[in-house]
Amino acid sequence: MIITIGREYGSGGHDIGEKLAEKLGVELYDKEYLAERLKELGDYEEVQTFFEEKPANSLLYAIAREEADDRLSRKPFEEIRRLIGTRPCVLVGRCANAIFRQQEDHISVFVHADLDWRIQRIAQSNGISEKATKVLIQETDRGRAEFHRQYTGEEWGDSRGYQLSLDSGRIGIQQAAELILAYGEASWRWKEDNKGI
Template sequence: MKRNTIITISRQFGSGGRTIGKMLAERLNIPFYDKELISLAAKESGFDEDVFKNADESASSSLLYSLSLGMYSSAAGRADGLSGMTLNDRIYVFQSKVIRDIAAKGSCVIVGRCADYILADNPDAIHVFVHSDMRSRLKRVIERYNIPAEKAEQLVLKTDKRRATYHDYYASYKWGRAENYHLALNSDFIGLDNAAEVIAAFAEHRASKDS
């Protein structure tokens, strides 16, 4: 039986990783998840979507304490088991459950939200990191978000720091280090469309080896 193709995309801010993920999903004709995870996690948790949208990607020590008590496994989908956690930790738990459920249903592309770590033990998952040089990232951020050039670099650095801090708190390995991913691509060097093509070819080659 043909295995699923689950691709997680981690990315530097402004590298075009989300766009690549969207193009990749269209190329492979499989579902794409990014902000859609917010709606799914909100439905799973019973919280309003704004709670997920407004929560900072910051970590606290309470999740580690909860894990040590075995609360994670017993809490999936049940708010009573999460009473000892902060709001951000609860959000992480519900998003983790949604990501695992999505991956269990079939092939898909998932952008961000620690999906690489959450699905680290999933044999069908391919984990990709997209990066780019600062000049290209600044240009993309200025054009996409229509912000002044003098503020763009601060936004890029702050967003990357927040993503790394969030990821590294929950994960057991460092965000952005090539050895922690199956594939790392420089989107400026290769181009967004070609990046999607390379990832698709990588996934198809892997699937052919397993068939």
């Protein structure tokens, strides 16, 4: 099973991913891990912009939209698929919901939370003011939304792009991980019970 997690900044999506990976006994892959592996393989330069999460300028974006009917054939997506293959893992970020959408044993999750909850969480953990934290969250989320739209043509966080969307500010990190595990188990059981239908 591959679990992919998209998340608002400060919602705890990465922490949830760590808990899931630990409970399932699988690896957690994130931007840093994938970029490091591609550097080791000598393939990083071709996909560097993707890993720096910097959308191309609007002219390049417009050209890319015109030229790329099948966005999933883009080089960064191919490289991530090649690195991960079909081995069970938890993958945080990198448009992974779109990359693995066609894979049978894939569960995609989007984690969000109330802005005030995220501000408090990040301000405390980073030791910065709530005002600076709010700006950081808004800029990061805006960048992620633009980045996701550029590479997938989809709206980041739109529930139609994920199998499960949850509010970590209402249930906490631990319960969010438990909920995702329960969803995965229910999904697997349903598929087994409905084979051939």
